[in-house]
Amino acid sequence: MTPLGNEKDIDILDRYIYGLSGQEETTEVEERLRRDVSFRDTYNLLLSVSEGTRVDGLSEKWSQLRSIESNISEDGGIATEQETKSNITEKKKKRFPYIRIAIAAILLFLIGMTAGKIMKKNNEIVMPVAELEPYIRHETIRSSQKKQLLTDDQQMAYNNYVLRDFRDAKPLLKNLWDNDRDTLALYYLGISQWYSGEESKAKEILELPFYNTYEKPY
Amino acid sequence: MDWIEHLRSDENVALRKIYTDYRQPCLHWLRSSLNINHEDGIEIFQMAVIILYDNVQKGKLRSLTGDIKSYIFSIARNKSLELHRKYKREIRQEEFSTPLKSYIVEESILEKENLEERIETSYKALQILGDPCKTLLQLYYYKSMKMEDISQLMGYKNAATTKNQKYKCLRRLQSIYQTHKIQNDSVG
Numbered sequence: 001m002t003p004l005g006n007e008k009d010i011d012i013l014d015r016y017i018y019g020l021s022g023q024e025e026t027t028e029v030e031e032r033l034r035r036d037v038s039f040r041d042t043y044n045l046l047l048s049v050s051e052g053t054r055v056d057g058l059s060e061k062w063s064q065l066r067s068i069e070s071n072i073s074e075d076g077g078i079a080t081e082q083e084t085k086s087n088i089t090e091k092k093k094k095r096f097p098y099i100r101i102a103i104a105a106i107l108l109f110l111i112g113m114t115a116g117k118i119m120k121k122n123n124e125i126v127m128p129v130a131e132l133e134p135y136i137r138h139e140t141i142r143s144s145q146k147k148q149l150l151t152d153d154q155q156m157a158y159n160n161y162v163l164r165d166f167r168d169a170k171p172l173l174k175n176l177w178d179n180d181r182d183t184l185a186l187y188y189l190g191i192s193q194w195y196s197g198e199e200s201k202a203k204e205i206l207e208l209p210f211y212n213t214y215e216k217p218y
Numbered sequence: 219m220d221w222i223e224h225l226r227s228d229e230n231v232a233l234r235k236i237y238t239d240y241r242q243p244c245l246h247w248l249r250s251s252l253n254i255n256h257e258d259g260i261e262i263f264q265m266a267v268i269i270l271y272d273n274v275q276k277g278k279l280r281s282l283t284g285d286i287k288s289y290i291f292s293i294a295r296n297k298s299l300e301l302h303r304k305y306k307r308e309i310r311q312e313e314f315s316t317p318l319k320s321y322i323v324e325e326s327i328l329e330k331e332n333l334e335e336r337i338e339t340s341y342k343a344l345q346i347l348g349d350p351c352k353t354l355l356q357l358y359y360y361k362s363m364k365m366e367d368i369s370q371l372m373g374y375k376n377a378a379t380t381k382n383q384k385y386k387c388l389r390r391l392q393s394i395y396q397t398h399k400i401q402n403d404s405v406g
Binding site: 051052066072182183 | 228233237260267268271275336340345350352370371372374383388389395
């Protein structure tokens, strides 16, 4: 693989890929693509990035739709816009009660396991285990392959966050934002602040336009 | 409501609203008009919503001539016909079981040779790259946002800084391909 082209070449290729080049520039680009290997490699890399970002975006949305669907299916698969909230609540009440009891037992067990960790924190809101779920956006599967996706600092900070150990997580997340501009870390910092009772600080972060599409606890 | 603007400015909320508002009417219509069963109907409806989203993000859909319901139903109709054709060819299991993958491959801008593999490679490399680079590249290349807007969203000083950061991200991505020995014709 040849070295990446310079910024000027990338600008030219970006314009070419999005059909924004003029006729003269298009001809020049196509000529260079034929004879300049490095230029062609850069072009192929940009095409690949363009496709990769699209796949990444669509995969995320696909999961989101699946999740909405499974919520609807849990409500009997016939939830429609005509269905009022009271109808949904009524249906839930009629469901087989043992499923709820089993879920409650599992949750109680998990809460018991982690309660000490959560409750020792000063002024922190005690939250149910499942409540953080919507605010976890990174892969949490443990495998050697997945671990490579995060740096050691990210792993430590994110793990503390997932464990709702917000007091320890916050400085680590802040460092990730300050040093690496890790936007996910900043989002996690906002959520951690919210659940630590620092609501206004949390909102300052979570209201950034960047997090428009992210789940929020309020 | 301007759904296109809504999908651009608050995509998760918009998608949820579209999904819950049009799911049942679409499933009913697919069943009564095209004899599509519930399970296939859900898959078709989800693909229709994904295609709507993709077209908005790519800038292919900038305004709607009719209402959004007609747009979704028309995609769903096309997807249903594809499904019928695939049933006919008895290859449904291989192709339609992963509708998102099929759509991505069909609509890809990359050359068709070893396409699936190369798409997967691009996706994998981006996951390794991680944030903030992944987000920056996604905003620029998929959502076609301007450097100024990306700077504002991501807290960079100005467009020049963001552009420089983008260049560094591309260099890192290239080195990921090399370090992880991701063999891929599409990246040289």
